[in-house]
Amino acid sequence: xxxxxxxxxxxxxxxxxxRRQILDLLATGEHAVNDLVAALxxxxxxxxKHLRVLREVxxxxxxxEGRQRLYRLDGRSLKPxxxxxxxxxxxWEARFEAMDEVLDDLKRQEH
Amino acid sequence: xxxxxxxxxxxxxxxxxxRRQILDLLATGEHAVNDLVAALxxxxxxxxKHLRVLREVxxxxxxxEGRQRLYRLDGRSLKPxxxxxxxxxxxWEARFEAMDEVLDDLKRQEH
DNA sequence: TTGACATATGCCTATATCGGCATATATAGT
DNA sequence: ACTATATATGCCGATATAGGCATATGTCAA
Numbered sequence: 001x002x003x004x005x006x007x008x009x010x011x012x013x014x015x016x017x018x019r020r021q022i023l024d025l026l027a028t029g030e031h032a033v034n035d036l037v038a039a040l041x042x043x044x045x046x047x048x049k050h051l052r053v054l055r056e057v058x059x060x061x062x063x064x065e066g067r068q069r070l071y072r073l074d075g076r077s078l079k080p081x082x083x084x085x086x087x088x089x090x091x092w093e094a095r096f097e098a099m100d101e102v103l104d105d106l107k108r109q110e111h
Numbered sequence: 112x113x114x115x116x117x118x119x120x121x122x123x124x125x126x127x128x129x130r131r132q133i134l135d136l137l138a139t140g141e142h143a144v145n146d147l148v149a150a151l152x153x154x155x156x157x158x159x160k161h162l163r164v165l166r167e168v169x170x171x172x173x174x175x176e177g178r179q180r181l182y183r184l185d186g187r188s189l190k191p192x193x194x195x196x197x198x199x200x201x202x203w204e205a206r207f208e209a210m211d212e213v214l215d216d217l218k219r220q221e222h
Numbered sequence: 223t224t225g226a227c228a229t230a231t232g233c234c235t236a237t238a239t240c241g242g243c244a245t246a247t248a249t250a251g252t
Numbered sequence: 253a254c255t256a257t258a259t260a261t262g263c264c265g266a267t268a269t270a271g272g273c274a275t276a277t278g279t280c281a282a
Contacts, residue, residue, distance in 0.1 A: 001239085001241055001242095001266070002239055002241095002265095003114065003239040003240065003267080003268070004128075004240090005267095006268080006269070006270095011126045011128075015122045015123045015125075015126040016270085017115075017122075020122075020195065032228080032229095033228070034227095043272075044228085044229070045231080045271090047229095049270080049271090050270095051229095066279065067280060068229085068279095069229065074202075075201075075202020075203045079203050081196050082197075082199070082200065085196060086193075087135075087138070088138065088186045089193065090186075091184060091186020091189065092187045092189070092190050112235095112272095113235095113237035113239085113269050113270065113271095114269045117238080117239070117240095127239095129240095143259095145258065145259085154241080155258085155259070156242080156259090157240075157241060157242085159259060159260055160241090162259095163261095177249065177250070177258090178257065178258045179258065180259065
């Protein structure tokens with residue numbers, strides 16, 4: 001078997017940095033594809049493909065407006081990620097982890 | 112180009128469900144490989160490979176104890192995911208009132 | 223209708239994956 | 253030294269990717 005498809009779920013879709021960037025941009029509101037192309041400095045076809053992945057996992061929605069297609073965020077599909085990672089919040093807040101961090105800092109200073 | 116390596120960052124490493132399962136198990140404390148094998152019902156080599164990926168991105172650490180290797184969670188590498196997704200909390204909880212705030216958070220974090 | 227603009231899709235290639243399975247390495251016990 | 257146990261690694265095959273680039277589809281305007 002190969003790796004799970006990027007369209008399998010939000011976890012896979014969001015593993016790609018460019019797609020996170022796109023979501024970050026869409027977090028400010030609706031944007032046409034060309035807006036994203038300009039903001040990202042990426043070729044238009046690649047942006048459209050990333051948007052297709054995001055749409056297939058329900059992270060964005062489209063709306064036709066003339067010859068433009070306006071994409072907007074639908075953050076609900078991000079909730080599973082949030083719910084999963086939330087259980088780990090204490091994993092870097094706990095004291096023994098903080099101790100590890102302190103030790104690492106000390107090691108780093110020995111240069 | 113192909114997809115980014117699973118060992119690129121926590122986002123890619125955690126996109127695989129089995130690896131999330133492993134982290135969930137390790138969240139309860141140190142575990143030997145065979146413990147995980149038994150709990151997951153997966154062949155031992157695959158578990159070792161998943162653990163290698165998790166170790167390469169700093170999500171787990173190993174400790175030798177006799178002929179066993181005890182793995183434990185290091186949740187600090189999950190923080191980037193948490194920080195990124197945290198900005199979207201309101202995207203499914205509330206209306207678009209706080210979107211400006213979301214944007215500010217994002218800009219402060221990733222760039 | 224023609225042409226400009228906006229977006230999507232198709233084809234290509236190189237690459238990394240995951241699982242299955244065999245095997246190598248390491249340690250403990252007798 | 254030999255054997256059982258614990259874990260890691262190597263090779264295989266099938267598959268999906270991301271970017272590059274050409275092209276198709278769709279829409280407006282003169």
